[in-house]
Amino acid sequence: MRASQLFFKTSKEKPSDATAISHVLLIRGGFISQLTSGIYNFLPLGFRVLKKIWRIIEEEMDRTGAQELLMPALHPKELWEITGRWDLMDDIMFKLQDRSGRWHVLGTTHEEIITWIVSQWVRSWRDLPVALYQIQVKFRDEPRPRGGLLRGREFIMKDLYSFHTSWEDLNEYYDKVHRAYLRCFKRMGLEVYAVEAHSGAIGGDVSHEFMLISESGEDKFLKCDSCGYIASMEIASVHPPKELPTYKGEPESLKKVHTPGFTSVEDLVKFLGKTSKDFIKTMLYKYRGSEDEDYHYVIVLVRGDKEVNEIKLSKFLGSSSLEMASPEDFQRLGLVLGYIGPVGLDLSDIKVIADYSIATVRDGVVGANERDYHLVGVNPENIKVDSWADISNASEGDPCPKCGSPMKVYPSIELGHIFKLGTKYSEAMKAYFTDRDGKSKPIIMGCYGIGVTRLISAVVEQYHDEDGIIWPITVAPYEVLILTVNARDENQRKVSEDLYKKLQGEGIEVLWDDRDETPGVKFKDADLIGIPVRVVIGSKLKEGKVEVSLRRDREKIFVPVEEGVSKVKELVKSLKKELEV
């Protein structure tokens, strides 16, 4: 493509409404433009990048044995009512009526549709397993779109769904997709971590998020830099302390302090001049083992900067119905809401569970079990603890469960998420199959997403410098840029055009900047747009040479004109080889 013909325009100015670096560079480089909040146009350059990413994902999904199809973006209300998600997802759905008043929705995801399709076709265990995917536009009326393509209201997603006769078969395929995802990201040059995550409302026992470390990200995960352990904040466990404090009684030195009206750690931090890590938060929970059991109460202690992780706590208690105690519960037990504390508290059958995080608190603050008073000077040895456990959200600096080294919190962008769905949708949509034993069973499902348009931003987040984008060759809009310094110089033009045609003949994607602009403009644009290989046809032509360089290091080499084609071919080949998996 000749730049003089290409529909693009770069900008020197940082757009006023962009803050994420990828957003700024994609707008400035003329890859995308905004139509309205969370909705973007893909201009020719941006669309080429999109298609490159699209193609890589297709290749890797096909390799898992999945087949590509295309489902509609517009869905009838009825399908969404079957699973209850017409109401559940109401706040993020774009809903509309057709001419006859029937309601429809712009698809936020496609579990309902794919399961409906599969239910029409699959009858027997002989029809399974099957895996189907599409790359298609999704619509979500996000409460807050942000960062350009990072979170949009209309975006492109790859969604894959798999259908199995057994959990074993699902597990095997899940692992295959897991590997395929890592291959995808690696081919795009992205350093992505697969983080075990909580599966949330969607159900199933295992889920993984694929995270790229980035300051522009909205998510966070924990990583141990020494042993490589990684996990999401909710799921990460922590190493127990080497030694747990034992109860030694309550010393005289405990001081009661008047704290009128201050019940939150935040308020007390200011009032007492302490940090939140000096506090031991005391929480009252109630739970029961099963429906017909009575509620048990439990006192939970976590450090002031921590939050109780109810998933971990439920697991520890062996309960599925955990909830915080109500003000009425406090009254019944004779406890003072906002001022409870574990020191001297003796509630016969209520157990005290202490989070590992409080083991190291020294000279701490706790509630005094008396309105408007707290105790200071408390150490864990002064508290009667029934059990020690890991029941809070892990955070920066916590000891790694595997090696004990302090873990770090990394801001990140979620590029993919895979789930073991089980039978939630197949049961709802009546997608059953007849098994070998002649019995009808719900199909066991998995679902696997990749944010395709988000990936464009993610690549830019990882690959840029102060002058612009540095595309990895596998996703670059063009592989090679030919920059003709003086487009009016007959000789430069002739040599450029010759090289342009020869490279194209070799199957290389070339952008030829043949514009009649000053050299400065063309060099700045070259840096901004970030084509990986650059050939400059300029003054060195008098010596019969052209300049070749890579965008990433800009180290120039000069080669004789007649060696231009082979040198460029060689560079393109080696750049591609670096990203092979």
Next chain:
RNA sequence: CGGGGCGUAGCUCAGCUUGGUUAGAGCGCGUGCCUUGGGAGCACGAGGUCAGCGGUUCAAAUCCGCUCGCCCCGACCA
């Protein structure tokens, strides 16, 4: 949904506090000259519903009210 910011030329912004010529600059755009290895120079020119609606006033980009749009922080996020 809570908090904050912004809306004036294609873009980035001044002007608004204290109302008063024909609303400005830089970049970009057009024409001509000049220039061709890092966003050059000179000259001329085009380009505006000052987000919209209403109010106050002799007079509103400027003051007041409402509405709309966009961004950021938080909450939320299969």
